[in-house]
Amino acid sequence: WGGTRLRTEFGIEYDRDPLAESWELSCHPDGPSYIVNGEYAGKTLQQYIDENGKEILGTDCQSFEQFPVLIKFIDAKKDLSIQVHPDNAYALKNEGQYGKTEMWYVMDAAEGASLFYGFAKEVSEEEFEERIRNHTLTDVLNKVMIHKGDVLFIDPGTIHAIGAGSLIAEIQQNSNCTYRLYDYDRRDKYGNPRELHLEKAQEVSNLNSREIQSVDASEKMTVCNGYEEEILGSCKYFESKKYQVYTEIEFAMNDASFCSIIIIEGEGMIRCDNESFKFSAADSFFIPAGQRKVLVRGKCSFIKTHV
Numbered sequence: 490w491g492g493t494r495l496r497t498e499f500g501i502e503y504d505r506d507p508l509a510e511s512w513e514l515s516c517h518p519d520g521p522s523y524i525v526n527g528e529y530a531g532k533t534l535q536q537y538i539d540e541n542g543k544e545i546l547g548t549d550c551q552s553f554e555q556f557p558v559l560i561k562f563i564d565a566k567k568d569l570s571i572q573v574h575p576d577n578a579y580a581l582k583n584e585g586q587y588g589k590t591e592m593w594y595v596m597d598a599a600e601g602a603s604l605f606y607g608f609a610k611e612v613s614e615e616e617f618e619e620r621i622r623n624h625t626l627t628d629v630l631n632k633v634m635i636h637k638g639d640v641l642f643i644d645p646g647t648i649h650a651i652g653a654g655s656l657i658a659e660i661q662q663n664s665n666c667t668y669r670l671y672d673y674d675r676r677d678k679y680g681n682p683r684e685l686h687l688e689k690a691q692e693v694s695n696l697n698s699r700e701i702q703s704v705d706a707s708e709k710m711t712v713c714n715g716y717e718e719e720i721l722g723s724c725k726y727f728e729s730k731k732y733q734v735y736t737e738i739e740f741a742m743n744d745a746s747f748c749s750i751i752i753i754e755g756e757g758m759i760r761c762d763n764e765s766f767k768f769s770a771a772d773s774f775f776i777p778a779g780q781r782k783v784l785v786r787g788k789c790s791f792i793k794t795h796v
Contacts, residue, residue, distance in 0.1 A: 534556075547795075561659050565654070732793060741780075756768060757786050
């Protein structure tokens with residue numbers, strides 16, 4: 490279902506088509522991030538943490554047994570499968586990893602692009618099972634038209650799917666646990682249907698209706714000299730803000746949490762601890778916890794995430 494935009498428009502290196510996802514901040518064994526500069530170049534982010542101690546993640550991260558978040562870019566040329574994620578209790582018991590709370594920021598959307606987000610009406614377990622059998626589950630899901638800049642928060646148990654023509658930045662728990670309910674009867678190159686996880690999906694799905702709440706972006710935005718700040722979302726696992734920079738922004742960090750910065754648009758320069766790096770769209774920076782200041786200069790937008 491992936492496209493080519495992450496490679497052709499954002500310069501992410503990959504030698505095959507399609508390129509569906511790019512995991513920009515990850516310590517998950519299914520797709521670890523690698524450091525590209527400095528004395529740790531070539532090592533994974535997890536190796537860097539192991540060598541320097543969990544203190545670099547910050548005091549608010551010490552209660553997490555694993556690195557708490559995973560951040561990725563998603564280019565959906567086609568519709569993704571209808572899926573659901575378990576919560577921590579179910580995932581740790583059955584999969585040996587965290588559950589998955591996630592947030593989507595729509596970087597771009599084709600005209601008419603949409604996604605599925607929870608049920609449009611409450612359904613019974615019997616109706617749920619019947620619609621899975623006869624492939625009519627999408628008839629009772631919320632179909633949401635999306636536009637650039639939209640934000641959706643997906644709790645565990647919420648059935649969902651990203652639609653074709655969507656370019657998404659996803660901030661989530663450190664998990665790769667997904668249960669698929671329906672994949673439009675698509676086949677792989679060998680003619681086999683994609684694996685579904687119906688029993689587990691039915692055990693974790695929330696069958697209540699899910700209302701789509703519209704929030705005026707101006708209510709979440711702060712306009713400052715040289716930049717704008719917008720709160721995207723916050724939960725016990727992460728908090729993310731989007732910054733639109735016109736000249737520059739400087740912010741102070743502390744010992745509470747590391748900071749992740751992913752560049753959404755534009756180009757410029759970032760400086761921390763007397764080191765400066767140029768950046769362009771899709772670049773990703775990891776900044777350890779500690780008493781330090783970070784300067785971002787240029788015309789750009791970025792998402793800043795911490796625990």
